[in-house]
Amino acid sequence: MSVEMVSSLLTPGERVHGKVPVEHLDYDYIQNCSDLRYLEKIVEVLRSGEEGVYPHLTEFCEKRIEKLNPKSRALRKERPPATAADFSFDEWSQISEELKSWETEVKRTEAELREVSPLYDVEDLPPVRGSNSLISQKQNSVPSRTETKRKSALPRDYREWDKFDIEKECSKTDGSNKGKDFPVIINQCLPKINRKLDTAGLTEKERAVLASREREKGNEAFKANDYDEAVAYYTRSVSAMPTAAAYNNRAQAEIKLQLWHGALGDCERALELEPGNVKALLRRATVQKQLGNLKVAADDLGNVLREEPENASAKKMIQEVEKKLRECAQESQSKGRKILIEEVEDEELRAKPGLCVSGESAAAPAERGDMGNAQKKTAGRAEGAPQGEADTHGTRRRGKRGSLDQCRTQEAHEKKLPNGAQASGSGTADQTGRHNSSADNTAASGTGSRLDAPCGALPPPLARLKNEGNQLFKNGQFGDALEKYSQAIAGCIDAGIDSPEDLSILYSNRAACYLKDGNSADCIQDCTRALELQPFTLKPLLRRAMAYESLERYHKAYVDYKTVLQIDVGVQAAHDSIHRITKLLIEQDGPDWREKLPDIPLVPLSAQQHRHEEPRSAELAEARAARAAEGAAKRAEARFSALKEEGNNFVKKGQFQKALEKYSECLALKPGECAIYTNRALCYLKLERFAEARQDCDSALQFEPSNKKAYYRRAMAYKGLENYLACSSDLQEVLRLDPNVQEAEQELQEVTVLLRQTLVASSPDKPRKNITIRETNDSDDEADPSNSKTRQASADDSAERASLPLRPTNAYEFGQVLNAAHSRDDVNACAELLRRVKPETLPLFLSNKLDGETFHFITRALDGHLLQEDPGLVYQHLCHLPAADRFSVVLMLLGQNERQQITHLFDHLSAVESEEFTGNDVRDLAAKYI
Known part of the structure; x- marks a missing residue:
């Protein structure tokens, strides 16, 4: 049956095989149709044979589809599996022999393996995912038929169910397993996943593929709730190629493991690679919420909602954070501030040589200067980079400059004492500045009195923890000191102590411990908290800058060092680090490195510490300004030379408009360059812009009055403007400066002819005037104002x-x-x-x-x-x-x-x-x- 016959049997609106009308099974329709999906349906109908077999029409439709999309799925044809009929006798015999030989080899290998060891030996089984134990195969083996008890038939109706004793059946089940304590075989030799991949010699594309593969393994482990293994594979992916996705995934796995600081570091790295990454912001907000930084978490959640206003997780979390913030605000308003007041007699004050007149300890000057401790080198830091030491409560109050000088003089005197009364030296923790005792008092009261010394608004137990941490830090036991500071911080938070100064010092001290142990990420976290409590504090800023530098985050380190110098310009460690980081940033970002820096905060005057070395800093600033000006001049000179060379090349090629633009840029850099004016005048002449050419020549002659090129080109401009008299004057000036310029002689001859023609042509048009001549004497000239020179000039x-x-x-x-x-x-x-x-x-x-x-x-x-x-x-x-x-x-x-x-x-x-x-x-x- 033909297509026309099928069409005649169906109505126009009737369709066959779904949505394809029968009238569309036509050569003309297929030729004019450009809907690829619809053509695929048509070819499906033709291949089904429901409307008849039309091989030519089917082939025509396939060619039409191939023309529209050569990779269409409709062009794929299934090939049936090959059978013996598809091969010759020799080919089939060879295939059969190879299959038989393979089967024989497999059976022989299996028999050899059975002889060497049992097939289901426990030692050969892989470990269970996410556990460190193996279960014996014998314990899980299927019992034999003789051991299997015959199960009773289940009840068939309600009456039988009423007779069923549930408790009896449960007791049977419990009794069968009673007393059977299956031993567990612990596998102590589980292979450890190497967290670092060797990518030496691989191309960037190969490293990207390897990183993607390791990340997928981590995703599989995460789905199986094996978060430790997921972290290991994400770490391998990062070692192959750091990506924001890998950092985000590892942060999520660390959140599941409650590794908050590691997750925070991964979120920050992901945001450095992709600023504004929503997942990184959301996960960092989760971490900040767990760490108690509710304001930071609220800021991150606000950024997430600005990008994705319908994010359900962010909406839910920000409600919880805002609720906690309101509760904290209400608690802080309801609680008063505790102030410790002590009376100290003048005689007792004078008896304590360790106490300054202003209430600042002798240990305080060490923190005002070079931080008062020797440097402990950490991995990835440049030699000589300064480190901090634990703060004391003496930093809460700062006296005037004269008091500091007295303290330093007194400290130098006490260092000379033979019994070592004053604790000093590298890497020591300061004692409490307000209650520091002398050597005699220390010997009399012992170590216990120093540890029980009060610290600001801290209660005695927390003050003792802080003093113990200071003592441990002084002895170089940074890990133990870190625990003491952590306990003191936790106690302050649990007790709700409203003393930002004390809590800031505790965070700063713990950051010093982290920095000594090389844990830069946690050091940054604690320094940030300390600065949130007490903004523009010197030590947390300096320690955070050192931590950023050790992590090679040079932009943030530079900003913190600059802030330190705004507070105290005399910190030499900050000066040295600024010079070192500046060189690294120039190598990394090029001459525009300053544009990539974050904003440097402006330190208020109340937080600045003015020093006597201001003249020296002024000289240093002048030297820096001179160097900056010299560098800018060199860059401008290089830019000027490059633009001039480009303009000259365009002139040689005849591209005068482009050359004109380059010369204009040159003049913007150096407006007093005479050669550029003459070059641009040449371009104007070539473009027949004679007025502009004359103006550039005038400018060139202002700088060089004897420039013959400027005279010659201005003459050509006057010639173009048909001012032949001025043109002749300039050409004569050129010949006066250099009589050998043949072009000027030729142009002068032509201009002289043109000038004569102009004068002849213009003379008949001018009406002749009658001029009356009369004799006058000097007295008449003076008496008659109408003949004065002023009146004549005005008339002219x-x-x-x-x-x-x-x-x-x-x-x-x-x-x-x-x-x-x-x-x-x-x-x-x-x-x-x-x-x-x-x-x-x-x-x-x-x-x-x-x-x-x-x-x-x-x-x-x-x-x-x-x-x-x-x-x-x-x-x-x-x-x-x-x-x-x-x-x-x-x-x-x-x-x-x-x-x-x-x-x-x-x-x-x-x-x-x-x-x-x-x-x-x-x-x-x-x-x-x-």
Whole structure:
């Protein structure tokens, strides 16, 4: 049956095989159809044979599909499995023999393995995923038929179910397993996953594939709730190629394991690779919430909701965080602040040599200077990088400079004592500054009195923990000191002690322990908390900067070191680190490294510590400024040379417009370069922009009055402007400077001919005037004011002004009138000219001839004459004037007088009431000029 016959049997709306009408099974329809999916349905109908077999039509439809998409799935044809009929007798015999030999080999190998060891030996079984134990195969073996008890038949109706004794059956089950304690075989030799991959010699693409493969293994382990194994595989992925996805996944696994600090570090690394990563922000918020940093968590959740407003997890978590913040605020308002007040008599105060007059201990100057301890080198740090030591409570109060000098003098005196009364040396922890005892008191009271010394608002148990931590830090036992500080911090948080100073010092001390042990991530975390409690504190800032530097986060380290120097310019360790990091950032980011730095916070004056070395810092600042200026000059010179070379190359190629642009950029860098003006004048001549060429030659002659190139090219510009008299004058000047210039001689001859022709052509048109000549004496000249020189000059000026066109039609006529008015300083003529020029044509008439003097002359005319008569016209001219070519350059080079003139002009304009503009319009327009 043909397609036409099938179509005749069905109605037009009837479809076959789903949504394909039978009339679409046609050559013309398939040829015109461009819907790939619909053609695939048509070919499916043709292949099914439900409407008949049409091999040619099917092949035509397949070709049409192949033309639209050669990779279409509809073109794939299933191939049936091969059988013996598909091969020749010899081929099939060879295949059969190979299969039989393979089967025989497999059976032989299996028999050999059975002889060597049992098939199901426990030692050969792999360990159970996520556990360290193996279960004996014998315990899980299927019991034999003789051991299997015959099960009773289940009840079939309700009456039988009523007779079923559940307790009896449960007791049977419990009794069968009673007393059977299956031994567990512990496998002590589980293989450990190597967390670092050797990627030496691999290409970047190979490392990316390897990292993706290890990350997928970690995902499988995470789905199986084996988080330790997931962390191991994510670490392998990071070692192959660090990616934000791997860091995010590892952070999630560490959150499951409650490894909060590790998860925080991974989230920060993910955000460094992909700023604004929503997953990293959400997981960092989770960690900050667990660590008690509710404000930081709220900020991260706010960023997440800005990116994804419908994120359910973020919405739920931010509600919990805000609720806890409100509870904390209510608790802080309900609790008062505890203040410890002690009376100290003057005699007792004088008896304690370790106590300064201002209440600051002798150990305090060490923290004001170079941090008072020897450096412990950590991995990845440059030699000589400073480290911090544990803070004391003496840092809470700082005296004046004179008190500090007294403390340092007293400290130096006590260091000389033979019995070592004052504890000093490298890497020591300071004692409590407010209650420091002398050597005699220490010997009399023993160690216990020092450990029980009060510390600010801390209760005695927590003060003892802090003092014990200081003593352990002094002895170099940083791990034990860290535990003491952690216990003190936990006690403060549990007790709800409202003393930000004490808690900040505890965090800073614990950060020092982390830094000594090389745990930079936790050090950064504690320093950040300390700074949140007490902003712009010196020691936490310095320690965090050192930790950032050890992690090679040089941008953040640079910012912290700069903040330290704002607080105290005398910290030499910060100066040294700044110099070292600056070199690294220049190598890493190039000359624009400062643009990639985060914002450096401005330290308030109340937090700054002024020192006597300010003159030295001023000299250092001047030296740095000089070096910066020298570097900028070198870069500008290199840029200028490159632009000049590019412009010369464009001139050689005949691309004068591009050369013109390069020379203009050169002049923006060095406006006083004469050669650039002459080169740009040549480009203007080639482009037949003669007025601009003349102006550049005038500028070149201002710098070099004897430049023959400038004279020659200005002569060519005058020739183009048909000013043959000026052209002849410049050519004669060229020949005066160098008589051997043949081009000037040839041009002079041509210009002389043109000048004669012009004079001859113009002489008949001029009417002859009758001039009366009479004799006069000196007395008559003086008596008759009509014959005075002043009256004659005024008449000449009036005649010259009358001869100038005040309605210019092009840039040349406008320039002639403006230059004539400017040469006589005739502001009235300039105002009349601007009155007759449309504001939108002013930038076109000025072109690139605008300079500082012309700009000042125009503003004088607008302010002194036009403003009173037509303020709207003045506003329109000021609106269109910035469209001139050289407006920005001229505005940048204006002097103080010219800027004052502009300020006065806008002040007068803003005072005028007009319907064409408002005061806001004038202020917006003034922003373009001032």
